[in-house]
Amino acid sequence: MTDDVAVLGAGMHPWGKGGRGFAEYGAVAARAALADAGLAWREVGSVVGAVTVRGGYPGYVAGATFARALGWQGARVASVYAACASGAQAVDTARAQILAGLADVVLVVGGDAAPKGFFRPAGGDRPDDPDWLRFRLLGATNPAYFGLYARRRMAVHGDTTEDFALVKVKNSALGAENPYARYRRAVGPEEVAASAVVADPLRLLDICATSDGGAALVLSSMEFARRHGVAQPVRIRAVSTVTPRYPRTVLDLPDIATDSAAAVAPADESFRESIARAAYEEAGVGPGELSLAEVYDLSTALELQWYEDLGLCARGEGAKLLREGATALGGRIPVNVSGGLASFGEAVPAQAIAQVCELTWQLRGQAGTRQVAGARVGITANQGLFGHGSSVIAVR
Amino acid sequence: MEGWFIGEEAGFRLLGTRCAACASVFFPREDTHCRNPGCPGGELAEVPLSPRGRVWSYTDSRYRPPSPYVSDPELPWDPCTLMAVELETERIVVLGQAVPGVAVADLAVGMEVEVVPGVLYEDTATTWLTWHWRPTEVTA
Numbered sequence: 001m002t003d004d005v006a007v008l009g010a011g012m013h014p015w016g017k018g019g020r021g022f023a024e025y026g027a028v029a030a031r032a033a034l035a036d037a038g039l040a041w042r043e044v045g046s047v048v049g050a051v052t053v054r055g056g057y058p059g060y061v062a063g064a065t066f067a068r069a070l071g072w073q074g075a076r077v078a079s080v081y082a083a084c085a086s087g088a089q090a091v092d093t094a095r096a097q098i099l100a101g102l103a104d105v106v107l108v109v110g111g112d113a114a115p116k117g118f119f120r121p122a123g124g125d126r127p128d129d130p131d132w133l134r135f136r137l138l139g140a141t142n143p144a145y146f147g148l149y150a151r152r153r154m155a156v157h158g159d160t161t162e163d164f165a166l167v168k169v170k171n172s173a174l175g176a177e178n179p180y181a182r183y184r185r186a187v188g189p190e191e192v193a194a195s196a197v198v199a200d201p202l203r204l205l206d207i208c209a210t211s212d213g214g215a216a217l218v219l220s221s222m223e224f225a226r227r228h229g230v231a232q233p234v235r236i237r238a239v240s241t242v243t244p245r246y247p248r249t250v251l252d253l254p255d256i257a258t259d260s261a262a263a264v265a266p267a268d269e270s271f272r273e274s275i276a277r278a279a280y281e282e283a284g285v286g287p288g289e290l291s292l293a294e295v296y297d298l299s300t301a302l303e304l305q306w307y308e309d310l311g312l313c314a315r316g317e318g319a320k321l322l323r324e325g326a327t328a329l330g331g332r333i334p335v336n337v338s339g340g341l342a343s344f345g346e347a348v349p350a351q352a353i354a355q356v357c358e359l360t361w362q363l364r365g366q367a368g369t370r371q372v373a374g375a376r377v378g379i380t381a382n383q384g385l386f387g388h389g390s391s392v393i394a395v396r
Numbered sequence: 397m398e399g400w401f402i403g404e405e406a407g408f409r410l411l412g413t414r415c416a417a418c419a420s421v422f423f424p425r426e427d428t429h430c431r432n433p434g435c436p437g438g439e440l441a442e443v444p445l446s447p448r449g450r451v452w453s454y455t456d457s458r459y460r461p462p463s464p465y466v467s468d469p470e471l472p473w474d475p476c477t478l479m480a481v482e483l484e485t486e487r488i489v490v491l492g493q494a495v496p497g498v499a500v501a502d503l504a505v506g507m508e509v510e511v512v513p514g515v516l517y518e519d520t521a522t523t524w525l526t527w528h529w530r531p532t533e534v535t536a
Contacts, residue, residue, distance in 0.1 A: 120462040127397075132464060133424070137397070137516065137526055138493055139461030139476060147455030148480055148491075155453070155505035199455045200500045246433050247420075251452070251480050251489050260421040261487035264432055 002282060005098045006225035006233035007394065009037025009218035010357040013111070015182040015211045015344045022055045025214030025350070026062070026111030027069040033107070033216035038228070042073050044218070045103035050090040050110030050349035051081035053122065062349065066109045076103060084296065085241065085384030086110060087215070087352025088392055092239040094219045104224040110349035111214035118142065119210060121254075131254040131385075138256065142298070143207050145253045147199030150301035154201065156316070159304060161201050163319040165192035167300035168205050170328055171336050175343020177369045180354075182211050183343045192300075206300040211345030215354035232396065234363045236356075238282035240391040244271040253385040272309035275389035276381060280311075283393040287311035290333055291375040292362055294355040296382035297340040306381055307335065329370065337362065337370045352390050355380035363396040399425060401513070401527050402444065408513045409444035410490065410527055416441060421486045445490070448532065449481040451507045452489045456500050466517040475499075479529045481509055495530040508532045 011032025013025040026049070034041055047070075049063030058065040063079040076097070080089040087110045094106035118141045121131040134140040153159040169189055175181040187205060195204040225233045247259035249266045269277065280286055287310055295306035304318030312333050313321040321327055327335040338344070338358040341351070359378035361367045375396075382390045401410050412423035415430040417438025422431065423445060430437050460473040467473065477494035494503070495512060514528035 118459075118462050121464065125464070134491075135461060136464040136466075138478060138491060139457050139465040139467075140478060140491060141457065141461050144455050144457055144478055148453040148478070151455055152453040152505065197458050199457060201455075246431060247487075249487075249489070251491060256491050257423045258489040259431070260423075262485070263415070263418045263420040264434065 004235035013214035015213035029214035050086035083384030085388035085390035088390035114210035146299035171342035175339025208341035209345035213347030240279035279391035
């Protein structure tokens with residue numbers, strides 16, 4: 001177990017298609033997080049930016065871009081990239097700096113301005129790049145991989161497309177209650193079933209959109225939080241940023257093939273399961289102690305997969321857990337009470353930070369009509385392509 | 397795709413590499429170092445992969461994929477089926493397009509398929525080849 005760090009502030013820019021730049025979304029979220037923390041920007045000793053690959057050079061140096069937008073004040077700076085897990089790595093970097101005594105207060109920021117439609121690889125002819133190859137050779141978009149996972153669940157576990165649609169129904173009803181969500185309208189199962197198939201068996205409303213958005217956190221040492229007058233802050237107890245172990249036997253983006261298990265027997269534990277286990281071990285809590293979970297529902301089917309990978313139910317029982325209502329607000333273990341990616345769409349570097357913002361509001365009891373009663377322990381989980389685990393456990 | 401496959405018609409095979417020290421197989425080919433972290437590192441020799449495997453999962457692309465996928469924007473998009481296929485001997489899952497004309501409704505997880513040469517795209521000078529998966533029942 002590591003020492004805790006305090007979450008003093010959380011802030012977001014509403015998700016959507018705003019037509020503005022990522023720096024603006026991030027800076028708006030940063031100012032909101034600072035206001036929430038009751039701190040001035042000059043009191044921040046370090047800023048960690050989650051990188052976007054869609055903003056040119058300013059995106060690659062996101063930390064400095066946000067520091068400049070807020071006004072240079074001399075803070076230490078870092079910029080990190082780990083695809084969808086970038087936000088968790090930014091939190092991890094900030095935490096390491098705090099625990100190492102390099103900074104008392106660290107601002108973590110992510111923002112993105114995403115194009116409409118499929119994400120695509122960087123330009124140029126790059127046959128050494130698996131992300132380029134999967135598009136060039138196969139036309140395998142992200143939703144194609146989501147479709148493969150969904151079909152595999154149907155074949156192995158007996159999930160149905162109706163089960164998948166119910167995830168969207170649950171998340172859209174919660175997103176309707178979230179002022180930061182992009183889609184704020186409850187969707188019925190018939191509407192999901194009537195939407196166009198994108199990657200069989202998944203339909204448009206099974207798959208998360210690409211969005212603009214920004215999210216930020218102000219983290220500090222526990223000692224600073226006390227001096228600042230916050231006796232019982234939300235605390236980050238674990239950040240899991242693990243990588244897979246050879247041989248990796250589940251096909252993952254952007255790879256064309258898995259590792260071969262011919263020479264080395266694979267572990268029984270999948271990569272996604274190991275992401276959660278590392279977080280649980282570091283936090284000293286188990287799935288039975290969770291009040292809520294925010295998981296990366298890139299597709300409806302993937303949310304069911306996360307139930308199992310987080311240990312909320314046994315393998316193959318994700319759809320049953322959903323149908324029992326256990327993961328709805330008021331259920332045993334509510335999942336994605338923010339509305340999830342189904343309601344937000346994905347703003348890549350901001351998304352894992354936004355998950356922690358939701359935990360923060362929930363653990364403080366500030367989530368309004370989305371509030372999980374008596375929330376004490378929350379987990380986030382996601383996975384960045386090219387082998388990035390991401391899970392944060394926060395407590396209060 | 398130089399070095400990714402070899403042969404014609406019934407002799408067509410995907411090409412990977414195999415580590416002489418630990419027998420791990422790699423596709424796409426790994427020519428520098430064995431990626432098994434428990435292996436001291438052996439010579440990586442080219443090896444043809446099993447021509448047949450079983451469907452691990454499948455899906456399709458109902459919308460035109462973006463560049464660098466090459467397709468004729470003048471023509472309407474024809475949905476393309478994708479299959480992830482598990483090769484028993486190599487214990488590896490390899491993604492590929494299905495042969496044209498095979499739709500998701502024709503497939504099931506666990507179905508046997510075989511690798512066949514296919515056309516990725518054609519330009520004025522060259523026909524670029526690739527691999528496709530074809531259900532073995534089709535040829536029976």
